[in-house]
Amino acid sequence: FLPDPKSVAIVGCPFSGGQTKAGVDKGPIYLVEAGLPQQLADLGWQVQFDGHHQFEEISAASDPPIGKLKNPRFVSKVCQAVAQVVGGHAKKGQLPLTLGGDHSLAMGTISGTLDTYPDACLVWVDAHADINTPQTTDSGNIHGMPVSFLLGLDTSVPEFAWVKPNLKPNKLVYIGLRDIDAGEKKILRENGIKAFSMHEVDKWGIGKVVEMALDHVNPKRESPIHLSFDVDALDPSVAPSTGTPVRGGLTFREGHYICEAIYETGCLVALDIMEVNPSLADAASAVQTVAVGCSLARSALGETLL
Numbered sequence: 001f002l003p004d005p006k007s008v009a010i011v012g013c014p015f016s017g018g019q020t021k022a023g024v025d026k027g028p029i030y031l032v033e034a035g036l037p038q039q040l041a042d043l044g045w046q047v048q049f050d051g052h053h054q055f056e057e058i059s060a061a062s063d064p065p066i067g068k069l070k071n072p073r074f075v076s077k078v079c080q081a082v083a084q085v086v087g088g089h090a091k092k093g094q095l096p097l098t099l100g101g102d103h104s105l106a107m108g109t110i111s112g113t114l115d116t117y118p119d120a121c122l123v124w125v126d127a128h129a130d131i132n133t134p135q136t137t138d139s140g141n142i143h144g145m146p147v148s149f150l151l152g153l154d155t156s157v158p159e160f161a162w163v164k165p166n167l168k169p170n171k172l173v174y175i176g177l178r179d180i181d182a183g184e185k186k187i188l189r190e191n192g193i194k195a196f197s198m199h200e201v202d203k204w205g206i207g208k209v210v211e212m213a214l215d216h217v218n219p220k221r222e223s224p225i226h227l228s229f230d231v232d233a234l235d236p237s238v239a240p241s242t243g244t245p246v247r248g249g250l251t252f253r254e255g256h257y258i259c260e261a262i263y264e265t266g267c268l269v270a271l272d273i274m275e276v277n278p279s280l281a282d283a284a285s286a287v288q289t290v291a292v293g294c295s296l297a298r299s300a301l302g303e304t305l306l
């Protein structure tokens with residue numbers, strides 16, 4: 001799907017409004033500082049990085065909660081801007097690599113991808129389903145909700161009316177789930193959404209899980225793939241510096257295998273590396289988590305072990 005020479009546009013999104021822990025907005029800055037642009041150039045990609053996006057703040061005073069939703073206007077505005085940026089790069093035949101920032105940004109990135117590639121499928125790698133609606137959420141943190149908006153499950157909040165319900169349940173598949181709210185489990189069942197939890201990873205092994213996941217959403221490997229990778233899908237021993245760590249996650253290799261296997265399909269058109277929060281742990285843990293984020297991106301963009 002991507003014309004030669006392969007070109008990647010790094011979309012740095014220092015944004016934390018989808019959740020309440022400070023520091024995740026520093027994720028993109030640390031990932032770029034760790035040398036990711038040059039690492040991708042060394043893989044043979046043309047790399048465009050025009051600096052991190054400066055999102056104009058909407059003050060808390062002018063962005064009171066809507067129901068339980070926190071920072072709704074700020075999140076909506078930022079995601080709308082991200083959709084335009086990601087869609088713009090995709091339309092130019094570039095691969096948008098969005099660096100978060102919290103996972104609410106995926107409302108923007110995937111909107112941008114689906115605008116450009118209506119037939120795209122979505123591989124969501126995460127400990128969480130991020131599919132709460134304004135009615136089912138407990139936390140009100142919108143980073144736990146992007147998928148519900150992309151599916152159009154709830155249209156009650158006018159601020160998010162811009163999100164077109166272009167994601168179809170049969171084009172979405174999860175890998176790595178292990179911390180799903182009751183309301184989300186009901187939504188997954190009712191919508192027949194395919195999910196490979198850590199139970200399936202243990203049962204089948206990551207190779208078979210990725211094959212089954214792609215067979216479900218992309219059986220002939222003919223659809224473009226958007227990979228949205230939340231680093232908390234990895235075990236906290238591998239990626240400790242993230243906002244919602246959950247025990248029993250993917251190993252370093254399982255996470256990288258997913259990226260390598262998706263690159264091998266030749267279908268990848270967009271990638272998100274989300275929820276790196278360098279401020280949450282000690283310096284060594286932050287460095288480790290940032291390095292894993294860079295490494296995952298390299299694997300998804302063609303780095304191989306041999």
Ligand SMILES: N[C@@H](CSCCS(N)(=O)=O)C(=O)O
Binds near residue numbers: 103130141144179230
């Ligand atoms: N399900 C919980 C946690 S959601 C965690 C969001 S993320 N993007 O996976 O870190 C909620 O809705 O707040």
Ligand SMILES: [Mn+2]
Binds near residue numbers: 103128143230275
């Ligand atoms: Mn997530």
Ligand SMILES: [Mn+2]
Binds near residue numbers: 126230232233
């Ligand atoms: Mn998560």
Ligand SMILES: [Mn+2]
Binds near residue numbers: 243245
């Ligand atoms: Mn998280």
